[in-house]
Amino acid sequence: MNLWFWLLLACVLAYAWKLMGYLVPAKLLENPRMSRVAGTMTIGLLASLTIVNTVASGQTLTADARLGALGAAAVALAFRAPFLLVVIIGAATAALLRLIGWN
Template sequence: MNLWLWLLLACAVSFLTKLAGYLVPARWMENPRMTRVAGTLTIGLLASLTAVNTFSSGQALVLDARLAALAAAAVALWLRAPFLVVVLAGAGAAAVARLLGAT
């Protein structure tokens, strides 16, 4: 199969998944357990995306300036800094790490 067919198939699956969300009865979504599950899944997905984007390059594990950026952002979050400060701390740490030779 060529790439365009796979792309159209992925679009259709994405659309059907979103459409299925509208078909879920509202009373299911009002359940406190469902709210906890949805919140937990969101946090888990965000954490996994952060880990993959920080520690991977292609199919290899790497330790580079992104690790310094993540560490600086984590410290800023721990200190309850505003979001813009967290982003700037991460960007600054990555810039300094690259200046010092991290790739």
């Protein structure tokens, strides 16, 4: 089977999963415990996506300028910098590290 089949299948499954969300009873969504679980899952998924995009290059793990940029952004967040400044600091750090040859 070709790539387009798998892509369309993934789109249909993702849309079906979204539609299933409308079938969840409202009473279940009002539960504070469910709200906490949903919030925690969102943070965990975003954190794992960030790490994978930082250290993965194809099928291998790499330590390049992205890792330094993530570290600089984490330090900026620890100092409670505004989000836009965190992004700028991360991008500038990656640019400087690539400039000095850490690819």
